[in-house]
Amino acid sequence: MDAAFQDFYAEKFSHCHGCGKNNPAGHHLKSRWDGDDTIARFLPKPEYSGGVPDHVYGGLIASLLDCHGAASAAAFAHRAQNREMGSEGEPIRYVTASLKVDFRRPTPMGIELVIKGKLRSMDERKVWVDLTLSANGEVCASGEMLAVRYRQ
């Protein structure tokens, strides 16, 4: 499988609970290209239940959108410069400045979740990303993110 966007994060940026490879207790979310959009897949462990055992905890959903959105912003910004993540030159990294999540229906446990990102727009320092999280082909949550370029 192709390398994930997060695989190109520098060691010092790889401690994120959601997606850092250097966080042994983390989720290790992996985001990749899906045509012009981005995609990640994740199967929550049983301890991430919400109020009832067969629904996913909303905080986990927000965290998956957060990490996928920030990684997608970095990938979109690289592509806008005709570069790929990990290519020569200064890496472009983003952090989440704002994330709005709409929980549209309960998210079922025990099913691989599909998280998608779509570029809405970007300017010199900001990237707006539209996000969805689906189970069984149904959108359970959607999100809007503003990611801001991290000043190294």
Ligand SMILES: CCCCCCCC(=O)SCCNC(=O)CCNC(=O)[C@H](O)C(C)(C)COP(=O)(O)OP(=O)(O)OC[C@H]1O[C@@H](n2cnc3c(N)ncnc32)[C@H](O)[C@@H]1OP(=O)(O)O
């Ligand atoms: C590097 C890889 C890490 C992996 C990331 C995984 C995803 C994450 O969980 S990131 C962690 C959560 N996010 C954070 O901790 C970020 C905390 N916030 C910050 O560090 C800063 O507020 C930061 C960097 C977002 C912006 O600060 P700063 O660099 O001083 O820029 P600032 O001038 O305030 O803002 C830049 C632009 O964004 C806008 N902006 C900033 N925050 C917001 C916001 N919440 N809503 C709307 N607009 C905003 C500003 O208005 C400004 O716009 P313009 O340039 O048009 O005037």
